[in-house]
Amino acid sequence: MARQWGVISLLLLLAVGYVVGGSGMWDSVSNDFMREDKPYGVGDFRVNGKSIITMKLTKPEITFKPREERSDPNRAEPSEPWMSNVGEFANRRSVRILSSGLEGEVIRRFEEPAQRADWWLAPDWSTLYLTTGWSDRAAELPLGQSYRPELTQLFKSTDQGQEWERLRWPEEQNITFLRFIDPQRGYLIGWGPRVWRTRDGGEHWDELPVPEGSRNPENPRQQFDLVALGQDNVLRMAFYDHAADVSRIHALPWGEDISQQAFTIPGHVVMDIAANTEGNVYVLATQGAPYFSLPSDERDAPRPSVVWSWNDDSLHKLHEFPPELKGYALYLTPSDGLLFDGVNESTLLGNDVVAVSYDGGGSWKIEYEGRSAQGGYYDVQTGTRWRVEGYSLYRREIP
Template identity: 85%
Template sequence: MARRWVVISLLLLLTVGYVVGGSGMWDRVSNDFMKEDKPYRPGDFRIRDGQVLSMKLTNPEITFKPREERSDPNRAEPSEPWMMDVGEFANRRSVRILGGNLEGEISRHFKEPAQRTDWWLAPDWSTLYLATGWSDRTMEIPSGRRYLPEITQLFKSTDQGQEWEKLRWPEDQNITFLRFLDPQRGYLIGWGPRVWRTRDGGEHWDELPVPEDSRNPENPRQQFDLVALGQDNVMRMAFYDHAADVSRIYALSWGEDIPQQAFTIPGHVVMDIAANTESNVYVLATRGAPYFSLPSEERDAPRPSVVWRWNDDSLDKLHEFPPELKGYALYLTPSGGLLFDGVNESTLLGNDVVAVSYDGGGSWKIQNEGRSAQGGYYDVQTGTRWRVTGYSLYQREIP
């Protein structure tokens, strides 16, 4: 039965046009991209006219004693005791902002203790916002609470990350997502869930109401499944309603104070939303209830990724991908195409996969981009896709 399923899946891939990634797919740009910053990770980087900015959430670097100083010469031994302590190790995690150019040095501009973080970078790179969260993992959870207290901070830079201003923000109010229209106007979204809005570049914040159904009285750290800001300047929030077995998508236009339910998708969890300037909304969703809410015996059932379209009138199912292709992002390309970004989980190590449609989601061309990368992103302004594998930086165009 398993073999039959694999054969069927392969046939489905062939029907939509499977293209194996080859040497001609990618152009190598650098052989030592961000190699000097240890421990190595490219981070959540952006590239513009040869310049690089990266937000890197990183673990502390582990070093080891020379052989002659070890208690057992045949076993590696960390240099300092804290390196063996899980809580102390977590406490030393940090976020770094790095910048420079592809032809020269990329250096560290900023570092702050953090175990979670999100950032927003203006399209012209004029402004950066950065939110951090940190808790003391060596503490005991206080009596009567489910979680350790977390300290939240909010920072802003107006010179490409060289200098930073710490904005006023209550440290006990979590920030999970930053969504900005421009350097002056934007939203913060945190646990609860809660939503705040600024009109003056972060000087003042107003809290906005959220849908009651999105809250869970038993979980103060409840979050939206997805928060997306479209090209139409509408913020959309999605959450799964277990009682009704639907995902509810709410919309909040700039200037409005109360989000309104726009549509629902039965039996699916929303992974991403992309909307153009005409408010045509495209949704990437996974069939079924949220994974960790399922009984263990149901978690191995096929969970195909599906692309939907909402046009203010009707919800249309555009395409369902084979179950082994797990989608996690959906983009609008500069020429108006749709780009599905995901992983082929049928391979041992997982291959990165994209699928592109230029006819509104009717037909898709699937492309295997190779073994899963260490980092990368798709630039919706230029149509350039970036990828890092083994210190090497590659690019390709998806217009």
């Protein structure tokens, strides 16, 4: 009977075009990756040849008194009082921009207090933009308010992070995401949601209208579910319409001021969008309404990840993955493939998984990449996938 079920399982996998990958797919690049910067954390890094740039949100280090100085010799006691205060601990978080070689010294190029940050790095590394957000977590909430004020800053570097300029920006206006076409042209997206555009490298910003229905009057910190800038230079914004039970995807081509609804996806939440230079759009979505809007007794129901396509005329469901494979990102590979990036949640610790399709989403090759990594990314320009486990950096090619 066990053999019979094994054969059936194999046939089912083949029927949907699955081929499960094995071990030995990674090439070791470094066994000493980011070891020097404390506390340890790989951050959001990029590799170019043998050079690395990293944006890293970091927590303060905690030290402890020697046994003879403790009030209770048998209990660890932090060296300073703030280390035991959750709010003060959060206030000392920071964002760092680091540079290094694959095996060389890690150099701290920039550091700023921050509990939240986002960045954009030009493909040729000529320009970096960085936004930071910091709030006093040790202070009492203002009377009648649900949130502490957050101070937002915007920085720019044109020499790979060696020197930085603080750009003019109102501190009370949140910036959550940076989406740039090139060093001169790009968007900022913040709470509300709100969208701003620059044409001159951040010297001036114009606020643009957001899609109707994307705001919640009761939530001043409302955000889009997803904001993506495609290879066609179109900014796409997705948000869930609870009344209609659909995700609405609006498109804003560069140079236009008002976005238009492009299409909707019924009963799914958008996780990622990828679009090529011809404007063919691919969407990764999760079945069901937004997780935290569901009743607690419905949150554990299976929520499969689904890939859709939109060709400026009609929407097509390309593939639905098994519920245990949760997708987080969707990429276009250099050879026009589709790359699904996610995790297998059926295991206790989770295993990283990718699925690749080279026939427009008809068949998919699934590859299990090992237990969940500490960090990594996929380079859509070179087709290189990077992975960090412990202090080891690995790479593989997915063309």
